[in-house]
Amino acid sequence: MSENKCNYDDIKDYKSAFKCFEQRFLIDNKSIFRLADTDKILIQKSINYLMENFVNNGYSGDASFIDKIEHQLVKEPIHKSNDDSVVKNAIEVLATIVWLWRVPPANAKDRSASVIEILNLHDDLKDINIKDNPFFKEFSGFASTGTYYNTNKPTELAYIIKFLQKYLEVDNKDAIEILKDKAFDGKMEIKTTKDYSKYKDGKKDKTGTELKIDTKPDTSHDKPRTVSIHNALLHLFESENYQPILSNDHKEKISKTFSKIFNIQEDDIDESLKKIKEKLEELKIVDTTKLHLFYDQNINNIWQGGIDFESKNMILHGAPGTGKTYMTEETIKSRKIIEKNSEYELVQFHPSYGYEDFIEGIKPVGLENGHMKFELKNGVFKKMCIDAFKDLKRAKQNGENPKTFYFIADEINRAELSRVFGELLLCLEDDKRLRFDENGKLLGTKVKTPNSALWNENHAVVIEANEMYFGVPENLYFIGTMNDIDRSVDSFDMALRRRFVWKHYRCDYDVIENQYEKDDKVSNYIQCCKNLNEHITSTNGFNLSDSYELGQSYFMKPTKIIKKELERVWVEHIAPILKEYLRAEYSEQEIQAHLDSAKKVYTEN
Numbered sequence: 265m266s267e268n269k270c271n272y273d274d275i276k277d278y279k280s281a282f283k284c285f286e287q288r289f290l291i292d293n294k295s296i297f298r299l300a301d302t303d304k305i306l307i308q309k310s311i312n313y314l315m316e317n318f319v320n321n322g323y324s325g326d327a328s329f330i331d332k333i334e335h336q337l338v339k340e341p342i343h344k345s346n347d348d349s350v351v352k353n354a355i356e357v358l359a360t361i362v363w364l365w366r367v368p369p370a371n372a373k374d375r376s377a378s379v380i381e382i383l384n385l386h387d388d389l390k391d392i393n394i395k396d397n398p399f400f401k402e403f404s405g406f407a408s409t410g411t412y413y414n415t416n417k418p419t420e421l422a423y424i425i426k427f428l429q430k431y432l433e434v435d436n437k438d439a440i441e442i443l444k445d446k447a448f449d450g451k452m453e454i455k456t457t458k459d460y461s462k463y464k465d466g467k468k469d470k471t472g473t474e475l476k477i478d479t480k481p482d483t484s485h486d487k488p489r490t491v492s493i494h495n496a497l498l499h500l501f502e503s504e505n506y507q508p509i510l511s512n513d514h515k516e517k518i519s520k521t522f523s524k525i526f527n528i529q530e531d532d533i534d535e536s537l538k539k540i541k542e543k544l545e546e547l548k549i550v551d552t553t554k555l556h557l558f559y560d561q562n563i564n565n566i567w568q569g570g571i572d573f574e575s576k577n578m579i580l581h582g583a584p585g586t587g588k589t590y591m592t593e594e595t596i597k598s599r600k601i602i603e604k605n606s607e608y609e610l611v612q613f614h615p616s617y618g619y620e621d622f623i624e625g626i627k628p629v630g631l632e633n634g635h636m637k638f639e640l641k642n643g644v645f646k647k648m649c650i651d652a653f654k655d656l657k658r659a660k661q662n663g664e665n666p667k668t669f670y671f672i673a674d675e676i677n678r679a680e681l682s683r684v685f686g687e688l689l690l691c692l693e694d695d696k697r698l699r700f701d702e703n704g705k706l707l708g709t710k711v712k713t714p715n716s717a718l719w720n721e722n723h724a725v726v727i728e729a730n731e732m733y734f735g736v737p738e739n740l741y742f743i744g745t746m747n748d749i750d751r752s753v754d755s756f757d758m759a760l761r762r763r764f765v766w767k768h769y770r771c772d773y774d775v776i777e778n779q780y781e782k783d784d785k786v787s788n789y790i791q792c793c794k795n796l797n798e799h800i801t802s803t804n805g806f807n808l809s810d811s812y813e814l815g816q817s818y819f820m821k822p823t824k825i826i827k828k829e830l831e832r833v834w835v836e837h838i839a840p841i842l843k844e845y846l847r848a849e850y851s852e853q854e855i856q857a858h859l860d861s862a863k864k865v866y867t868e869n
Contacts, residue, residue, distance in 0.1 A: 276403065277404070282500045289306060290431065290439075296360055297379075297383070306353075309345070310350050310351075312429070313345055314425045315426070315429060316343040317342055318454075320455050321336055322454035322456040323457070323481075324456050324482065325458075325481070326461050327461055333382070337385065340477075351386065352389065355385050356383065358382055359389075361428075363378075365417070368493070368496040369409040370408055370781075376394055376400050379400075380394070409492065409510060412492070419453075420491050422454050423452040426448070427443070427448065427497070430442050440498065440501055443501070450495065452488060454486075456481050456486050457479075459481035460476075462475060507537050508556065509537075516533065519540070521566055523536055525599075561598075562598045564598075566599055569594065576692075576694050576697065576741050577741075577742050578742070578765050580592060580746075582815070583747070583748065583770060583815050584749065584814065584841065585771075585818045586772070586816065587817060589610075592672055593672065596608045599668075609669075610674060611673055612675055613674065619685075623713065624642050626638050626639070627641045642723060645671055646725070648669055649725045649735070650724075652737040652739050656699070656700070668740075670743065673744040676744035677750055688713070688734060689760065691736040693709075696708055696709035696736075698710070698726065698737045708736075711735065716732065749811050769815070770815075771793070773790050773816065775820070776790055789825045793814075799861075800812050800813055805861070806862070818841075834863055842858075842859060842862060
């Protein structure tokens with residue numbers, strides 16, 4: 265690790281704060297809270313103390329985090345130390361680790377409170393004054409951390425402890441080399457040894473609720489857990505090479521989506537993201553100097569929608585309000601910016617929608633000599649097939665990439681699908697699509713329709729040897745959306761089902777958190793939303809399938825997370841759909857009782 269001198273007065277953002285942390289704590293091994301002291305606190309004995317008594321001595325139970333820490337490190341450590349300076353240093357190191365853990369969150373409001381509660385565990389650290397400490401200047405982090413980052417706090421801290429232990433052991437203090445080692449693959453396990461919980465009968469003494477230790481805890485949940493701090497540390501140490509993205513899931517989605525668009529072949533996910541950023545810089549469609557490049561609305565829509573486009577035929581299905589249609593349309597709009605060579609059409613299916621609207625039909629076009637005149641008209645899907653094939657042929661002749669066409673069938677299951685598709689379903693299959701081989705020979709399935717005798721050249725997708733045919737070009741994607749609870753879901757027979765890739769959508773709580781990230785009640789609100797969906801599916805609640813869960817759009821209706829707004833959203837949006845869920849099973853009186861119980865779950869937090 266290179267020398268990284270800093271001036272504390274220059275701390276103004278997370279990068280400058282981390283630069284000083286790196287020098288003061290990692291290189292010099294000194295306290296970031298007592299800047300005048302020269303004693304080294306980052307020592308092997310203290311890190312080992314944390315490993316033995318915290319990482320390898322995990323506590324489950326409903327006691328608070330600070331109560332557990334106090335019991336693990338101060339009151340009854342498994343591996344005691346006769347040297348109080350080791351304990352003191354360990355607690356100060358843990359406080360420093362907590363400070364580091366609080367650097368990434370963009371919405372971190374008061375970093376000092378989390379640190380002070382740790383320092384107060386040792387008498388000699390209680391009087392540390394951090395009021396004017398430069399490390400506690402107000403600065404914004406670099407990521408929206410989500411609820412997982414907070415609920416996973418013990419494991420996130422344990423990962424940093426493990427990193428520091430390794431850092432002190434090796435001669436080459438290369439942080440990136442350590443973090444990229446297989447032993448630091450972004451996962452961490454705390455070994456549970458005890459359960460520390462409140463007495464079930466609620467007994468209290470003068471200090472509050474009594475706690476009890478159970479030496480036979482449930483360890484079935486012990487396993488390596490993903491930690492976000494791994495990605496945070498990569499970015500903090502080398503921001504030029506590692507993106508400010510904490511979520512592994514986000515990294516994987518971004519890499520998978522854009523690697524296909526830009527034809528990037530790279531196994532290392534961080535190298536892949538780096539190359540993707542370079543490609544976006546070349547296109548000059550967004551400001552790539554922005555910290556959160558991949559969360560720019562246009563870029564975010566492309567990978568966040570969950571549509572991987574690996575298949576030409578997709579059905580996006582799930583509960584109401586999960587954003588299937590919205591995300592599909594927004595994803596394709598954003599892809600158009602990147603591709604600069606695509607078109608899309610959105611059509612909402614309905615019970616009266618048929619073959620004549622979709623493929624072709626004889627329709628009135630006006631009066632002629634007092635009589636109604638009829639003509640054969642192309643349907644909306646056939647029109648797109650004609651345009652897509654023309655461009656496919658043009659691109660082949662000119663040695664270019666063809667334009668991409670997207671057809672979106674919204675609420676696809678509301679129509680009688682066998683009537684809509686007719687005999688042309690076969691043409692949708694990937695290996696039956698119209699395409700040209702390297703020698704320019706046309707491949708794929710070409711068919712006639714019942715109205716082929718009435719065709720002219722404007723009705724044909726393919727004209728070959730003076731014969732006219734219909735077919736579906738390979739540069740056309742067919743995407744259908746549907747709600748699982750729609751009773752017409754049975755219109756999908758097996759012949760239809762096997763020709764589509766099915767993607768299931770559920771409530772996306774991260775989207776809710778992003779909308780209300782500046783509200784300090786967001787964590788409680790999200791838990792209420794989860795509780796309501798659990799109530800809908802549990803045997804103690806409505807006992808319905810997960811297809812009846814509510815999607816995130818229902819939970820994003822409140823203008824603020826306040827009682828009055830939740831009441832309004834309940835009355836105007838949530839209660840009506842829940843009532844429809846229950847109507848077939850219960851009487852009006854029973855329905856109201858069920859709604860009242862569900863309302864408590866949603867509005868009381």
